[in-house]
Amino acid sequence: MSVLLEASGAAYAHPGGAGVGPVDLAVGPGRALGVVGRSGSGKSTLVRMLLGLTVPQRGEVRWRGAPVPRGTGRAARVVRRELTYVPQDPAGSLDPRRTVRRTLTDPLRRLGVDGGPREHEVRVAEALAAVGLEPDVADRRPPTLSGGQAQRAALARALVTGARVVVADEPVSGLDHALRDQVLDLLADFVASGRIGLVWVSHDLDATARLCDDLLVLDRGAVAECGPADEVLHRPGHPATRALVEARLTDPTPAR
Amino acid sequence: MRVPVAALSRVVAVLGVTAVVALLPWLSGRDAAYTVLRARYADREATDAALAAVRAELGLDRGPLVIAGDWLGGVGRGDLGTSWISDRPVADALAGAVGVSLTLTLAALGVALVVASLVVAPSVRAALAGRPRVGSGVVATAVISLPEFLLATLLLLVGAVWLGWFPPYGWTGLVHLPLPALALGLPAGGLLGRLVATAVTAAATEPWVRTWLLAGHGSAATGLALLRRALPSVAGQVGLVVVGLTGGAVAVEEVFAIPGLGRLTLGAASSQDLPVLQAGLLALMLLAAGLGGVVALLRRALLGGRAAPALPPALPAAGTRRRDLAVAVGAAALLALVVVAGLLRDPFASAHPRLAAPSWTLPFGADASRRDLLARVGHGAVSTLGTALLVVAVCTVVALLVGCLPRLAAGPVEVGNALPPVVVGLVLAALLGASVPAAALAVGLVSWAPLAAHTSALLEEARRAPHVEVLPLLGVGRARLLLTHLLPSVVVPVVRHAALRVPGVALALAALGFLGLGARPPSPEWGLLLAEGAAYVERAPWTVLAPGGALVLAAVVAVTSTSLAPRRSPAAPRRTVPAPAGEPDVRV
Numbered sequence: 001m002s003v004l005l006e007a008s009g010a011a012y013a014h015p016g017g018a019g020v021g022p023v024d025l026a027v028g029p030g031r032a033l034g035v036v037g038r039s040g041s042g043k044s045t046l047v048r049m050l051l052g053l054t055v056p057q058r059g060e061v062r063w064r065g066a067p068v069p070r071g072t073g074r075a076a077r078v079v080r081r082e083l084t085y086v087p088q089d090p091a092g093s094l095d096p097r098r099t100v101r102r103t104l105t106d107p108l109r110r111l112g113v114d115g116g117p118r119e120h121e122v123r124v125a126e127a128l129a130a131v132g133l134e135p136d137v138a139d140r141r142p143p144t145l146s147g148g149q150a151q152r153a154a155l156a157r158a159l160v161t162g163a164r165v166v167v168a169d170e171p172v173s174g175l176d177h178a179l180r181d182q183v184l185d186l187l188a189d190f191v192a193s194g195r196i197g198l199v200w201v202s203h204d205l206d207a208t209a210r211l212c213d214d215l216l217v218l219d220r221g222a223v224a225e226c227g228p229a230d231e232v233l234h235r236p237g238h239p240a241t242r243a244l245v246e247a248r249l250t251d252p253t254p255a256r
Numbered sequence: 257m258r259v260p261v262a263a264l265s266r267v268v269a270v271l272g273v274t275a276v277v278a279l280l281p282w283l284s285g286r287d288a289a290y291t292v293l294r295a296r297y298a299d300r301e302a303t304d305a306a307l308a309a310v311r312a313e314l315g316l317d318r319g320p321l322v323i324a325g326d327w328l329g330g331v332g333r334g335d336l337g338t339s340w341i342s343d344r345p346v347a348d349a350l351a352g353a354v355g356v357s358l359t360l361t362l363a364a365l366g367v368a369l370v371v372a373s374l375v376v377a378p379s380v381r382a383a384l385a386g387r388p389r390v391g392s393g394v395v396a397t398a399v400i401s402l403p404e405f406l407l408a409t410l411l412l413l414v415g416a417v418w419l420g421w422f423p424p425y426g427w428t429g430l431v432h433l434p435l436p437a438l439a440l441g442l443p444a445g446g447l448l449g450r451l452v453a454t455a456v457t458a459a460a461t462e463p464w465v466r467t468w469l470l471a472g473h474g475s476a477a478t479g480l481a482l483l484r485r486a487l488p489s490v491a492g493q494v495g496l497v498v499v500g501l502t503g504g505a506v507a508v509e510e511v512f513a514i515p516g517l518g519r520l521t522l523g524a525a526s527s528q529d530l531p532v533l534q535a536g537l538l539a540l541m542l543l544a545a546g547l548g549g550v551v552a553l554l555r556r557a558l559l560g561g562r563a564a565p566a567l568p569p570a571l572p573a574a575g576t577r578r579r580d581l582a583v584a585v586g587a588a589a590l591l592a593l594v595v596v597a598g599l600l601r602d603p604f605a606s607a608h609p610r611l612a613a614p615s616w617t618l619p620f621g622a623d624a625s626r627r628d629l630l631a632r633v634g635h636g637a638v639s640t641l642g643t644a645l646l647v648v649a650v651c652t653v654v655a656l657l658v659g660c661l662p663r664l665a666a667g668p669v670e671v672g673n674a675l676p677p678v679v680v681g682l683v684l685a686a687l688l689g690a691s692v693p694a695a696a697l698a699v700g701l702v703s704w705a706p707l708a709a710h711t712s713a714l715l716e717e718a719r720r721a722p723h724v725e726v727l728p729l730l731g732v733g734r735a736r737l738l739l740t741h742l743l744p745s746v747v748v749p750v751v752r753h754a755a756l757r758v759p760g761v762a763l764a765l766a767a768l769g770f771l772g773l774g775a776r777p778p779s780p781e782w783g784l785l786l787a788e789g790a791a792y793v794e795r796a797p798w799t800v801l802a803p804g805g806a807l808v809l810a811a812v813v814a815v816t817s818t819s820l821a822p823r824r825s826p827a828a829p830r831r832t833v834p835a836p837a838g839e840p841d842v843r844v
Contacts, residue, residue, distance in 0.1 A: 051729060072733040085729045092722040095741070110731030157730075 003028045004197065005083060005165045009059030010049050020045040020221045022059050027165055030194040032187075034212030034229060035201045036244060042221040043201045047169050050199060051085055052076065077111045081161040086168040090154030094142040100153050101138040104128075104160050113161050127160035128153075131186060148179045155186065165197040166190075172207060184211055205244050209233055217241045262666040269667030273675075276683065277537050278324035281316055281530045284687050289316060291528040292340045314340065327534065336538075337531035346535045349520060354539055356427060357516035360440065360509070361501055361543070363433050367441025368448055368501075375449025376456060376483075383460030383482060384475045403763045405507035405770045405783070406807050408439035409790055409800055412511060417794050425513040436512045440504050447497050455486035484558060491555035496673060498551055499544040503676020510771055511790070517543070525682040526690070526772055533686050540679055548674065584816035591637070591809040598634015603627065603780045611796040620802040623785075624792055625778070629802040632780035637806065639692070639775070640782045644762035647696050651704035652754040656747065658704065659711025660738060672705030677764045678771065685773040692781070695774030699764045703757065710753055714746045759814035766807060782807055 003026040011021025020042030027033050037043055048054040049061050052068035061068050063083055069076040087093045094103055101124060107113075108120045115123070128138060131152040142150055151171070158166050168187070172180040188211055190196050202208050208215065208229075215232040217225040219240035225232050236242045281288060289310045293302055300306050311317045315326070330337055336346040382388055402410070415435050416424035422435050459465070459482055468478045487494075506518030513519070521536030523529070597619075608622035615621075620629035658665045681698035688694040718724055719742065727737055762782075768774035769783030777784065782803050789799030 053728070072728065072731050077731050080729060080731055085726065087722060087726050089722050093726045095723040097745075106732075107730040110736075112731075 004064055005050065005199070006062045006065075007050065007056075007059065008062070010046075010056040010061050011058040012045055012049055012054055012056050014045070018042070018045075018221060020049075020218065021056070021223075023049075023216070023223055024226075025199075025216060027197040027199055029164055029197045030191060031214070032191045032198040032200055032212040033214045033216060034208035035199065035216045035218060036203060036205055036208050037218030037224075037240070038203060038244070040220075041218040041240075043203075043218060044169065045221075046218070047085075047167055047199075047201055050167055051083065052079070072110075074112075081111045081113055082164040084158040084161065084163040084166050086154055086158045086166060086171045088170045090171050091142065091145075091147060091150030093154055094150060094157075096142050099139055099141055100128075100133075100145075100156075103142075103153065104138075104157050107157060107161050111161055123160055124156075127156040130159060130190075131156045147175065148182060151175065151179065151183055152186070155183070159190075159196070163196055165199065167199045167201070169201045170203070172202075172204070180207065187211060203244075205233075205247075217244070261663040265664055265667035266670060267667065269671045273541070273671060275324065277534055277541075278327050279320055280534055280683070280686065281314070281327075282320045282323045284528065284530060288340075288528050288530060289314065295341050295527065331538065336535040339529055339532050341527055341529045341532075346531050349532065350517075350535050350539060353515060353517045353520040353536075354543075356514060357505055357509070357518065357543070360433070360436055360505060360514065360516055361547075363437035364440035364444065364501060364505075365498070367437050368445035371442055371445025372449035372452060375446060376452045379453035379456045379460075380479050380482060383456060383465065384469070384479055386466070386469070388457045388460035402443060402808060402811050403507075403767055404439055404443055404504035405511065405767045406763075406786065406804060406811070407442060408436065408508045408511035409786060409793070410804060411435050411439050412790075413793055413797055413800055417797070427512075427514045427516075432512070432514070436508045436514060439511070440501060440508045443504065444497055444501055448494060451490045451493050451497070452483075452486060455490045456482055459486040488555055488559045491551060491558070495548045495551035495555075498547045499674050500676050501547065502540050502544045503678040506676075506678045506682070507767060507771060521682055522771060522773075525686045528686055530686065533682065537679065537683065544674065544676075580816050584813055587809045587812040587816065591806065591813065594630070594806060594809075595634045595637040598630045598632070598636075599638065601628050601631035601634065603631040603635040604778060611792060611799070613796070614798050621796065621798040623788060623799050624796075629785075629799065632785055633782070633802050633806050636780040636782045636785055636803065639779065640762050640765055640769075641758070643692060643696050643765055644699075644758050647700045647703060647761050647765070648754050648758050651700055651707055652751060654704045655707030655711050655754075656743070656750060658708040659715060659746075659750075660743075662712035662716065665708060665712070669705045669708050672702045673709070675702050677702050678767060678773075681768045681771070681773040685768075690773050690776060692775045692779075695765055695768040698768060698773070699761055703761055703764075707750060707754055707757070711746055711750050714749060715742055718742045718745050756814075759810050762810055763807065763814065766810075782810075 005025075005027045007023050007025045009022040009024060011019065011023070013019035018040065023046060025033060035043055035046060045054065049056050050068070052061070052070050055070060063079050068083070069079060094100075098106075104124045104127060105117075105120055108115075108123060113120070113123070124138060125135060128135060133149060133152050133156065137145065137149060137153065142153070145153065154171075158168075166187075172183050175183065184207055187198060187200075191198050191211075198211070200208060200212055212229050215225070215227065215229040216223060217232065217238065217240060219238065224238040224240040225236065232241060233245060236245050276283070289307045290302055292314060293300060293306060293310050296310075297306075308317075315323065318326075327337065334347065336350060338344065339346055339349070342349075379388070412424055412435065415422045423432060426432055462485075465478065465482065468481065469475075473481075502518075505516065506522055508514070509516040509519040510522055517536060517539055521533060521540060524532035524536055604627065606626040608618055608626050608628060610622065610626050611624055612618055612622040612626075618628060618630070620633060623629055623632070658669070677699045680701050681695055684694045684698045684701075688697075724737070724741055727741060732741065765774060766781065766783030766786070769781040770787045771783070772787065775781035775784050777788070785803035786800060786807065789796075789803060793800050
């Protein structure tokens, strides 16, 4: 695996005391890293650091060896083509007033992806096909899409600019089981084919175990455990991990 | 360290208002010297030398810093200066006036509490019966929402002229108190009642209410708890209504010729007696601050210093909506009919018998100058509503710009929200002379504030929408974010809110015209028409009823249209910040 996104000792503490780190991790195409932990364990802060929205107070987050830039300057735009994001509630992250085509074309223009309107059009069509959406979806607006279609459209937006690593922040937490499985399979295929690397942030251990090669367990901002997913799950060495695993085994209702 | 922009902005805003008051004599420039010359030495000619002498005598030639410093220092020592007109110490006149105004305000607060309780009671009862619904009938609401100057005139007509139960003018005993207290207290009570009733209805949808009732807590205990739950969240608006009493008092005191603070200040503004005006404004603002402080203390007592927990969104008034619409459309249509009929006639020709009674050929009668009242009311609508439209349009643009800088604008927005238009009108009339532009500027200076607050609330909400939060990662810079993603979703609801404020602004303009702070004779402005008619109210009540009726219709349109207020826009399904409905801007 060629490592593209890398954190070394990255840490950030909020004024209130909550925070995360120091965290070490490395992700590249073909690999999926799961970040699990209960609510408030620092997952969201870690995501913000990985994406360059929050600058680590200590340590560093690097993309292709250089610190992830902030803002929307030229350097940042180049990085944001390849390092993309699928937010919590991906369907809600689509502007309800814009067509799917516009939603997908905008990042191509804003991030300065090579090519004119015609090339961009081709990229949009490819991205939609890659996530299994019919071409006619491009001219519809999010309120007219089904939940599954909207999820796929948000994923297509993350892929359209030529993503190499996708950071996904609990993107299936609001889905029913069937839809969740579809999205997971889709992502698993993309990772397995070596097209993207994935940072998968979740409190849903089931989904994470299916998808990820490596696991990083956060507990109250600190890294509780880190290693290959199988090992961490079957021989949990930290109380926080054990609690998560046991919750999965004893909880008769599947995670939402 | 984070700069406390909002706090600084508040300090600057308060200092700014104080500075304007302290600098009034300097700001008024040459005009004031001319007025004083006319008042004191009517025989002298207004030569440059004479004016310069007056300026030197008044100390107007000493530069702004000295003038402001002197005045502020004097206030610190309890010396408010000497009246330019009467040459007597300002403090003496002020002391008596403040006493009168305090009595009137307290009586009005009493009336307001009774009225508010009457409005809130049905909502509490409905909530306890498990069917929370929004307040009382729209017609009743509109009637108690008439602006003070209009209500005062109508009460004078009914209570003093027709029934003869109360003396029409003066302030010599308790018998003088009921009419002004009603005129001031009814609108405030109606507004307070509507605010609280809406909050109670919203609170009643919370699950604990049902639990309490099922668990056998008495209605009284649950009702009290509902009020306790609802009141803190509207305390800010309640404070504004109570502070607004100071503005309303100016009009009421003028109508009933009560020698209070408002009338003193109004007289000083008309005659450009700036030391009296300064002291009056200071006392009005201190009174307003005191009233606001009492409300803030009550809120603290209710909450113990915590922030008010948010209420669930208010229920749409489903049952009354259709009737509201009918009343609003009906009133607007009737008003339109009067305006069109009036526009076809000549408002300036003195062609009819003096004070002619209404007849088929002269439906509204004639005024003391033998002019057709229907024509004057019709033409007055155009100037009053036209000016209101212009004011609202400018305010909307300003609000959209200022709303983008919520922390920087915090102070001016709060001051603008709290200042009654009449008080601003007093200052501007003293500075610029009474005119339509001065009145429009005065109303505009306070009308942008609620729109700006609405804009920044909507922007704040739009920023938190998931589809906006993700944009920086998609390469959308800050300027583009604001211009192409945030503003478009904000403009439509703010413009709709602004449109609903047009009738309210028109009433505020009419109030200034009524007080002689706006349009000048012979222009047919509604407030001015009402003031002109008031002198003949005993002999020819139609001179008051014609413009008064038009103003009542405008008030009905104002109230009903705001209660129709926020409809969900289909393009923005997530919108949850409504226009502050139920607060027609008819306080003056």
